[in-house]
Amino acid sequence: MTSQAKNSSSVDHATSLSQRIAAHTARISIVGQGYVGLPLAVEFAQAGFPVTGLDTDPDRVATLASGRSPVRDVPSEQLQALLRAGRYNATTEPAILAESDAVIICVPTPLRKSKDPDISYVVAASKEAATRFRPGQLIILESTTYPGTTEELLLPLFQANGARVGEDVFLAFSPERIDPGNPTFKVKDIPKVVGGVTPACTRLAAALYGEIVPRVHQVSTPKVAELAKLYENVFRNVNIALANEFSLMCRYLGVDSREVIDAAATKPFGFMPFYPGPGIGGHCIPVDPLYLSWTMRLNGYEARFISLADDINRAMPAHVLTIVTEALNEVGRALKGTRILVLGVAYKRGIGDTRESPAFEIIASLRRKGAQVSYADPYVPTFLVDGTELKAVEPTQAELREAECVLILTDHPEFDYGAVARHGRLIVDTRHSVPEITDGRRRLVRL
Ligand SMILES: NC(=O)c1ccc[n+]([C@@H]2O[C@H](COP(=O)([O-])OP(=O)(O)OC[C@H]3O[C@@H](n4cnc5c(N)ncnc54)[C@H](O)[C@@H]3O)[C@@H](O)[C@H]2O)c1
Structure with a gap:
């Protein structure tokens, strides 16, 4: 292929994808329909995009397909309305990936017993997408992961299947920052950070999220976006640990730690209160x-x-x-x-x-x-x-x-x-x- 032909095909892919995003006709597949993937799928469907939720768990898919939401932040009535309108459906069938314009991966990233990252779900989901890669697709990883995952792990999988990044496949990382159970900040209220492998990748991913969130913050590389998410959660983890240790020190001194923290929190700048508790949990902060x-x-x-x-x-x-x-x-x-x-x-x-x-x-x-x-x-x-x-x-x-x-x-x-x-x-x-x-x-x- 001449470089002119190559450039014109990449312009075509990027242009037609951005047109479909702007028209809300881009077909979106969200891989993983858990605490993160389902609210995101619903938000895109709510905005008018045709969305498919792909999950390997057949029970979860059956529950979703019957209009029952397993995630509290998504009311079943909302899911039922989207199913009826044909804007959302759930499946276990990865063939849907080949028909998608955008694929967003939201699968778990737990720890192994050794406390090392267990990246096997991301690898499995990415391989499914890479083997079905079709020129002109936008692929976004949302799972929280170690810095370098998008470029060192995902990119080679797509390249091995003939994809040319920034030309016929557009690859980006955008961390999910949802806080389950938080009634004030839902998907649509939280700014998105987006880092693509090339500027075209960043632009397209930012354009897609720009249709559902108030603000998209573009960064220079996927690694910056991966690290931004980790820094946010390290910040919480370290500050919770400080509050926990502080409460133990207060016990020794016979003082109520909450009274001290509430007093310190009256300072209008330079202090943000964190509170002690019995330990930390969830899929994010400890992991x-x-x-x-x-x-x-x-x-x-x-x-x-x-x-x-x-x-x-x-x-x-x-x-x-x-x-x-x-x-x-x-x-x-x-x-x-x-x-x-x-x-x-x-x-x-x-x-x-x-x-x-x-x-x-x-x-x-x-x-x-x-x-x-x-x-x-x-x-x-x-x-x-x-x-x-x-x-x-x-x-x-x-x-x-x-x-x-x-x-x-x-x-x-x-x-x-x-x-x-x-x-x-x-x-x-x-x-x-x-x-x-x-x-x-x-x-x-x-x-
Ligand atoms: N839960 C949160 O509050 C939160 C917030 C921000 C970011 N995150 C991150 O988002 C990611 C997803 O977390 P979650 O809480 O939604 O997990 P979850 O366990 O609630 O959901 C993940 C879903 O992915 C499915 N799945 C696993 N492998 C799959 C595959 N190969 N193909 C299709 N589906 C597959 C599982 O069956 C499950 O339904 C993690 O990286 C997590 O760290 C979570």
């Missing part, structure tokens, strides 16, 4: 920083902040166990045989996601020490700990009264904290959600 420290280790550099924050946060469940044990000792009770009601097992308030939740370790340790543990969580009907399935109870007055210790791990808005304060005998509150107790017969211990 993503380790993707960066792994990369840095390969480069002969030890990411010390990340290691220290990880150590502190992972030690929090053991501190909670100590606090519960000491609080029971003070009222003359041992853990063994004591009834403990845990409020909240999801990793954060307002959602049912239990991935990496500190509740697993805390409940397992309490049970191993002989405590009789029950739990309440309006979002989590069953909870598997050490191979035993626990069923959620209602946190009724009777349950609160009968428990010798009420342990608050997740501050779901649905809990009646006034009732907890009135009926709980001993309350260990890791989230500072129970009001001050004046009744001398009850005891409140805060993290």
Whole structure:
């Protein structure tokens, strides 16, 4: 092919793709229909694009196809309306990728047992797309990953299938920043960061997201975009670790850490409050920083902040166990045989996601020490700990009264904290959600 013919074909691909994006006729496939992929698919479908959600889990696809949303941030009624309008459908069939103008990959990026990145889902999804590559496609990776993934791992897969980046395939990284359960900031409210392999890749990816979000911030390379996401989550992880360690120091000094943090937070600049808790959880904050420290280790550099924050946060469940044990000792009770009601097992308030939740370790340790543990969580009907399935109870007055210790791990808005304060005998509150107790017969211990 002459360079003139090559240039004109790349201009054609880029032009026709940008025209289809502007007209909202570009066919979009979103690979992975979980917490990230489904809300994104719905947002594009809502904007009028024809969208297919591709997932390897047939149960999930059947649920979606029947109009039931497994993700709380997406109401089933909204999904049903989009299915009826023919703007959204779900499938397990990867053949759809060949028919797509844009493919957005939102598959999991967990850790292996060794705490190294498990990139196998990204590789599998990318191979599916690369083997079905059709000239003129825009491919975007959204999964959080180590710096270099887009150019070092995805790009060669497409090149091996004959694709020429920036000419007949357009490849970019754009991190997902959604915060599940956050009613204020949804997909459409959060600016997107986009870094393409070439300027044309960046432009096309930015044009696509520009149709659904208020602002797109373009960066020079995919690696900058990959690192921006990791920096955001390292920032949270390190600051949560600081709040956690600070709360432990305050305990030694006999001071309520929340009172100190709230006082510091009155400074209108240069301070952002983070709050202590029983540990960190979810698919992102405990996991993503380790993707960066792994990369840095390969480069002969030890990411010390990340290691220290990880150590502190992972030690929090053991501190909670100590606090519960000491609080029971003070009222003359041992853990063994004591009834403990845990409020909240999801990793954060307002959602049912239990991935990496500190509740697993805390409940397992309490049970191993002989405590009789029950739990309440309006979002989590069953909870598997050490191979035993626990069923959620209602946190009724009777349950609160009968428990010798009420342990608050997740501050779901649905809990009646006034009732907890009135009926709980001993309350260990890791989230500072129970009001001050004046009744001398009850005891409140805060993290
Ligand atoms: N959950 C969050 O709050 C959040 C926020 C920002 C970024 N992220 C990142 O987004 C990515 C996805 O996270 P998630 O929480 O949506 O995960 P999830 O587990 O909720 O969903 C992932 C989905 O991908 C499917 N899947 C796995 N391999 C597949 C394949 N090869 N082809 C098609 N489907 C496949 C799974 O069946 C699952 O339904 C991760 O990299 C995560 O770090 C998550």
